[in-house]
Amino acid sequence: MPAAVIKPEVLSQTLTSVALPGCCLSSRLLTTGGSLLSYTGSFSGEELTASVIANAWATYSQSDTKRGPRLNFLYVDCQEGRTIVTQVLPGLLLSLMSDKTLPLHELQAKLLVLKEHLSVTLEQAFPAGQAGTLLSSSCVTSD
Amino acid sequence: MQNQWKKVLLMGKSNAGKTSMRSIIFANYIARETTRLGYTQDVEHSHVRFLGNLVLNLWDCGGQEAYMESYFESQRDHIFRNVAVLIYVFDIESQQMAKDMQYFTLCIDALKTNSENPKVFCLVHKMDLVPEETRDQVFEKQEALIRGVVGSLDTTCFQTSIWDETLYRAWSQIVYSLIPNVAALENHLASFCQGCGADEVVLFERATFLVISHSTQKAFRDVHRFEKISNIIKQFKLSCSKSQAQFNRMQIKNSKFTAIIDAFTPTTCIMVICSDPAALPAMTLVNINNARSYFEKHISMDIGGEASSGKAV
Numbered sequence: 537m538p539a540a541v542i543k544p545e546v547l548s549q550t551l552t553s554v555a556l557p558g559c560c561l562s563s564r565l566l567t568t569g570g571s572l573l574s575y576t577g578s579f580s581g582e583e584l585t586a587s588v589i590a591n592a593w594a595t596y597s598q599s600d601t602k603r604g605p606r607l608n609f610l611y612v613d614c615q616e617g618r619t620i621v622t623q624v625l626p627g628l629l630l631s632l633m634s635d636k637t638l639p640l641h642e643l644q645a646k647l648l649v650l651k652e653h654l655s656v657t658l659e660q661a662f663p664a665g666q667a668g669t670l671l672s673s674s675c676v677t678s679d
Numbered sequence: 680m681q682n683q684w685k686k687v688l689l690m691g692k693s694n695a696g697k698t699s700m701r702s703i704i705f706a707n708y709i710a711r712e713t714t715r716l717g718y719t720q721d722v723e724h725s726h727v728r729f730l731g732n733l734v735l736n737l738w739d740c741g742g743q744e745a746y747m748e749s750y751f752e753s754q755r756d757h758i759f760r761n762v763a764v765l766i767y768v769f770d771i772e773s774q775q776m777a778k779d780m781q782y783f784t785l786c787i788d789a790l791k792t793n794s795e796n797p798k799v800f801c802l803v804h805k806m807d808l809v810p811e812e813t814r815d816q817v818f819e820k821q822e823a824l825i826r827g828v829v830g831s832l833d834t835t836c837f838q839t840s841i842w843d844e845t846l847y848r849a850w851s852q853i854v855y856s857l858i859p860n861v862a863a864l865e866n867h868l869a870s871f872c873q874g875c876g877a878d879e880v881v882l883f884e885r886a887t888f889l890v891i892s893h894s895t896q897k898a899f900r901d902v903h904r905f906e907k908i909s910n911i912i913k914q915f916k917l918s919c920s921k922s923q924a925q926f927n928r929m930q931i932k933n934s935k936f937t938a939i940i941d942a943f944t945p946t947t948c949i950m951v952i953c954s955d956p957a958a959l960p961a962m963t964l965v966n967i968n969n970a971r972s973y974f975e976k977h978i979s980m981d982i983g984g985e986a987s988s989g990k991a992v
Binding site for chain 2: 540541542543544545547548566567571572573574575661662
């Protein structure tokens with residue numbers, strides 16, 4: 537079996553590894569199309585949040601390319617917390633959410649550590665930037 | 680890639696149920712629609728492509744006496760040459776069982792003469808008409824008669840009915856026995872099932888939705904679940920085609936599990952069942968995508984190898 541098949545537990549455990557007790561930290565791994573691949577944390581409405589994050593990233597990265605350098609981080613200061621998003625691989629986004637007690641620079645540092653940990657695992661599952669196209673024709677019914 | 684033709688004969692007396700079961704398995708009829716099928720005249724010959732490189736050559740021979748006698752007089756060598764599988768249908772309610780066995784004996788003799796190492800599958804059909812409490816006894820008696828005729832030929836007998844899952848199960852096992860290198864396929868499937876954290880992974884043949892192989896990490900109560908799922912999907916595919924749409928993928932999610940049924944290789948569909956909350960549907964789809972090319976390569980390999988012996992699915 538190819539190494540590109542990833543056990544979901546492996547992703548969850550990696551995402552959990554940066555959780556800090558008491559900071560309500562949650563993490564999400566998603567595609568630029570808004571499909572949620574893995575998440576940890578206590579926030580609810582994960583799939584909807586993933587769609588919003590992906591949409592925001594797409595909007596800002598689109599307007600960004602017209603003006604200058606590539607978008608590296610997206611930081612959103614929300615009413616009850618903070619969200620930071622970065623691209624792990626072409627087509628894959630990683631976001632961390634925390635409450636306001638965690639300083640932004642710490643949140644960004646955690647994001648970079650997590651990105652480095654995930655990159656090696658995810659490169660096998662998403663070769664040559666295929667993450668954006670792998671889930672393009674999904675048909676979902678939910679109960 | 681070379682085509683490997685496997686000739687399958689479907690035979691039996693008049694009104695035994697051959698055309699009905701062929702229609703249900705390969706033409707996606709449902710059981711009640713078979714009431715409008717008339718008598719098969721002479722030999723209906725159809726090819727069914729299976730797993731890409733295998734072609735099941737279905738000879739649905741009209742079972743009426745005139746046609747049956749014709750086979751053995753003039754067409755015996757042509758029909759019984761190079762047969763890989765003989766599927767013989769017995770109508771359990773037949774009033775002429777002695778004559779049925781006589782014709783069966785003629786078929787087996789012709790088979791032994793003209794074909795090398797054929798497999799024989801006997802479907803003791805219309806078992807729904809036999810009272811449930813005597814079914815096993817009746818079947819065992821019929822099986823004993825059959826084994827008395829076939830001798831040393833590799834023979835498997837099934838109780839079947841178009842009104843329950845027994846027909847599907849029998850055909851699944853027949854088709855399973857024709858897959859070359861099936862042990863390796865099952866190992867790969869088991870590795871995939873463990874690797875993606877699934878409870879169960881099932882591989883279906885794409886046209887008939889017969890189960891080719893499965894790997895289960897967790898016990899399930901319903902032993903007939905594959906047949907039920909197959910019927911549901913086949914009916915859904917028919918509905919899609921009526922709307923000019925092609926079935927591609929289905930995802931069903933409730934509080935206990937997520938089921939994804941996806942086109943896998945050009946000739947197979949895969950069903951992945953996950954109850955682990957960490958196994959999100961999108962990640963399962965990624966795993967299926969990544970396994971796809973690997974399986975395409977391995978299912979097509981060793982196509983010229985020996986077919987496996989029959990095994991319960």
